[in-house]
Amino acid sequence: MLKDKVVLVTGGSKGIGRGVALGAARQGANLAINYIGDDDSAIQTVTEIKAAGGKAFALKGDVANPATASDFVQAAVEAFGRIDTLVSNAGICPFHGFLDMPHEVLLQTTQVNLLGAYYMCQAAAKQMVNQGRNKQGHSGSIIAVSSISALVGGEYQTHYTPTKAGVLSLMQSTAIALGKHGIRCNAVLPGTIETDINKDDLSDPAKRAYMASRVPLGRLGKPEDLAGPVIFLASDELAGYVTGASLLVDGGMFVNLQ
Ligand SMILES: NC(=O)C1=CN([C@@H]2O[C@H](COP(=O)(O)OP(=O)(O)OC[C@H]3O[C@@H](n4cnc5c(N)ncnc54)[C@H](OP(=O)(O)O)[C@@H]3O)[C@@H](O)[C@H]2O)C=CC1
Numbered sequence: 001m002l003k004d005k006v007v008l009v010t011g012g013s014k015g016i017g018r019g020v021a022l023g024a025a026r027q028g029a030n031l032a033i034n035y036i037g038d039d040d041s042a043i044q045t046v047t048e049i050k051a052a053g054g055k056a057f058a059l060k061g062d063v064a065n066p067a068t069a070s071d072f073v074q075a076a077v078e079a080f081g082r083i084d085t086l087v088s089n090a091g092i093c094p095f096h097g098f099l100d101m102p103h104e105v106l107l108q109t110t111q112v113n114l115l116g117a118y119y120m121c122q123a124a125a126k127q128m129v130n131q132g133r134n135k136q137g138h139s140g141s142i143i144a145v146s147s148i149s150a151l152v153g154g155e156y157q158t159h160y161t162p163t164k165a166g167v168l169s170l171m172q173s174t175a176i177a178l179g180k181h182g183i184r185c186n187a188v189l190p191g192t193i194e195t196d197i198n199k200d201d202l203s204d205p206a207k208r209a210y211m212a213s214r215v216p217l218g219r220l221g222k223p224e225d226l227a228g229p230v231i232f233l234a235s236d237e238l239a240g241y242v243t244g245a246s247l248l249v250d251g252g253m254f255v256n257l258q
């Protein structure tokens with residue numbers, strides 16, 4: 001589905017980003033992976049892609065810094081000649097109560113999750129516009145990893161859920177701003193996917209069982225559950241007329257009232 005396409009994944013070293021990167025590589029894509037600190041995980045993901053015959057590199061950088069976005073896009077162009085898809089995925093969720101939320105935690109969560117997505121999408125879009133359209137009239141696809149939390153709240157996520165609503169809104173507005181350039185912008189909204197981001201939260205067996213019980217499909221999500229939906233949105237062949245859309249990938253959790 002993505003043969004020879006160049007796919008950039010922020011936060012692609014582990015968790016959902018890694019699941020998406022491996023899935024895209026299996027579909028024939030060349031991968032550029034951004035991460036912030038865990039060199040071992042980044043090396044492991046790149047090594048796995050290469051061992052399977054794919055091409056990949058990882059570049060360290062904080063998405064909250066606008067320079068990271070231009071550096072990342074430029075590195076991908078240098079490595080592969082162009083870019084086709086950006087998956088804006090890097091994010092943090094340091095669970096904390098509302099009344100005593102430290103300003104630093106609020107600021108960092110906003111800077112990484114929302115501003116980081118903005119900077120990356122802008123840098124990727126500039127490159128896609130400069131590249132121009134292919135024969136089919138497409139010039140690129142941007143997919144942001146929002147969340148079920150864009151639609152519903154969380155007691156210990158008052159700093160986080162607004163960033164995920166913001167990311168969803170960013171995809172809706174960029175879909176309008178970039179449609180004339182042949183760039184599609186969409187969001188995926190994962191439910192609860194077991195990764196490092198919620199390891200502590202889900203280490204409470206009662207909380208984990210409760211969260212799983214909320215899912216009609218009967219289990220929490222795995223990072224690889226996001227690969228198919230992202231590949232679909234990345235593919236011009238499958239999703240060439242899909243833009244400004246949002247796709248819940250939550251095992252049915254959101255619609256489960258009773
Ligand atoms: N897991 C879940 O249930 C859900 C997650 N999401 C969203 O999915 C995305 C990925 O989360 P998930 O895979 O669970 O989390 P993980 O903690 O497993 O992975 C986070 C990834 O993002 C990278 N990262 C973190 N901060 C930065 C930064 N400032 N700059 C660059 N890279 C950074 C990490 O790099 P490093 O390894 O170097 O630290 C890592 O690669 C997030 O946006 C999250 O909000 C949405 C809904 C549900």
Ligand SMILES: C[C@H](O)[C@@H]1OC(=O)[C@H](O)[C@@H]1O
Nearest residue numbers: 093147149191192197198
């Ligand atoms: C970190 C949370 O467990 C996870 O992230 C989200 O966006 C959802 O709220 C999930 O539960």
